[in-house]
Amino acid sequence: MSPNLKGIIATLCASLFFVTSDTLVKLTAPHLPLGEILAIRGAILVAGLAAIIMMNGEWRHLARLGDRLVVQRSVLEALIAYFFISALSILPLANLTAIFLTAPLMMTAVSATLLRESVGWRRWSAVAAGFVGMLLVVKPSIQGFSLASLFGLAAAALSVARDLTTRRINPATPSLIVTLGASLSVALLGLSLGLVENWIAPPSADLARLFATALALGGGSFSIIIAYRSAEASVISPFRYGVIILALLSGYLVWGERPDGPAFAGIAIILGANLYIVHRERLRARSTAGTPSDHPSADNCHQDKR
Numbered sequence: 001m002s003p004n005l006k007g008i009i010a011t012l013c014a015s016l017f018f019v020t021s022d023t024l025v026k027l028t029a030p031h032l033p034l035g036e037i038l039a040i041r042g043a044i045l046v047a048g049l050a051a052i053i054m055m056n057g058e059w060r061h062l063a064r065l066g067d068r069l070v071v072q073r074s075v076l077e078a079l080i081a082y083f084f085i086s087a088l089s090i091l092p093l094a095n096l097t098a099i100f101l102t103a104p105l106m107m108t109a110v111s112a113t114l115l116r117e118s119v120g121w122r123r124w125s126a127v128a129a130g131f132v133g134m135l136l137v138v139k140p141s142i143q144g145f146s147l148a149s150l151f152g153l154a155a156a157a158l159s160v161a162r163d164l165t166t167r168r169i170n171p172a173t174p175s176l177i178v179t180l181g182a183s184l185s186v187a188l189l190g191l192s193l194g195l196v197e198n199w200i201a202p203p204s205a206d207l208a209r210l211f212a213t214a215l216a217l218g219g220g221s222f223s224i225i226i227a228y229r230s231a232e233a234s235v236i237s238p239f240r241y242g243v244i245i246l247a248l249l250s251g252y253l254v255w256g257e258r259p260d261g262p263a264f265a266g267i268a269i270i271l272g273a274n275l276y277i278v279h280r281e282r283l284r285a286r287s288t289a290g291t292p293s294d295h296p297s298a299d300n301c302h303q304d305k306r
Helices: 003-028 032-056 058-066 067-088 091-102 104-115 122-139 147-168 174-192 203-228 232-242 243-255 260-288
Strands: none
Touching: 003 032, 003 067, 003 091, 003 203, 003 232, 003 243, 032 058, 032 067, 032 174, 032 203, 058 067, 058 174, 067 091, 067 147, 067 174, 091 122, 091 147, 091 243, 091 260, 104 147, 104 260, 122 147, 122 260, 147 260, 203 232, 232 260, 243 260
């Protein structure tokens, strides 16, 4: 199997894992408080990651959990989980997934405005089109955005801040340590929410779903690591957006969710804008390598939400 094919398969597996995790959480959300979901799922992830870290000898790097940037990223990860799952319990799965896919568009805008990276008019047009698509999905009324839509947008914006922070973390810090810090932060946030929530003993079915969603989330994160370490980012990036198809399928099969015409149009526009940005990124990479292209473009980093 070629490295690029291996990366593509791993990317598709990651999308399947993430949609599975979202589906299971959405099924559990009506029965358990948000904090309890975050705490139980986080505890399962922490236990699994700690076991792996101990087995592979990376426990010697545990002190790096206290590094400022690792802590900052962990806090952002907890906030993303809070806003995303809060929105997930209300919005159709495909709609929320589409809203979250505006994160790469936000990254392009941030790269141009704050990081002073060169972004041409074509990519700015793609960003503008993507946000028009987002408006079609969330359908703001005269009274304003729904709270759930705002939570989804907040999760997307925070994911941009998280990924910018990830870029600055010391490369000597193992990925598993960074992931452990994020899982700890999510679990601690869940426990703190327990101070104001009425927790209940989770039914066995919900407990099984939370265990499965933790496994799926871990599988998705692991698959993404394999993908980006095996293949060229420009090759696998388009396949990451297959997640919207899986989200549409899951929403229809499990809840009978059918986005209306404007929402479908918005999803298509967001997807097209992201794919065009990936295309421009390929041209930029070729230009950097010596192959002519008409415009450079800003770097994009991949987005993981939960």
